[in-house]
Amino acid sequence: MITPGQVSRFLRDHPDNNILLGDVQFEEEDINDAIAFAISEFNAMAPITNYNAENFPNDWLLLLGTTAHLLKSEAFLQIRNMATYADGDIQNIGVDDKAGPYMNLVQALQAEWQEKAQRYKQQINMESGYGYMPSGYAYRYRF
Secondary structure, three states, X not given: OOOHHHHHHHHOOOOOXXXXXXXXXXXXHHHHHHHHHHHHHHHHOOOXXXXXXXXXXXXXXXXXXXXXXXXXXXXXXXXXXXXXXXXOOEEEEEEOOOHHHHHHHHHHHHHHHHHHHHHHHXXXXXXXXXXXXXXXXXXXXXX
């Protein structure tokens, strides 16, 4: 099970690293919501499963899905608050104008998350589908 602290460390989301914010970008509640959304998305992929935070099968998959959800949420905020200011002869200054870089990162994370999650699910499905297939030679005795 991954923790909000692990997610924050992966994202390097610390107040001393966020010079402009002076605080963390993602609160613990945001991270917990993103974990829940990533698990829900994973459970909805075929074959349907019913994992939760305690029994999720792979921490790396959950970390990828969680960060993709967090950064997508931040991209929404960037788009919603995008504004450009001009003051005389000074070059335009953008506020919350990082939606494009966030979406690029989201697309990369989302693609990796979905590919790995689908492959993981396929592997689980194959392993549970075949079970034990005995051979006819199992009943042949040596004389």
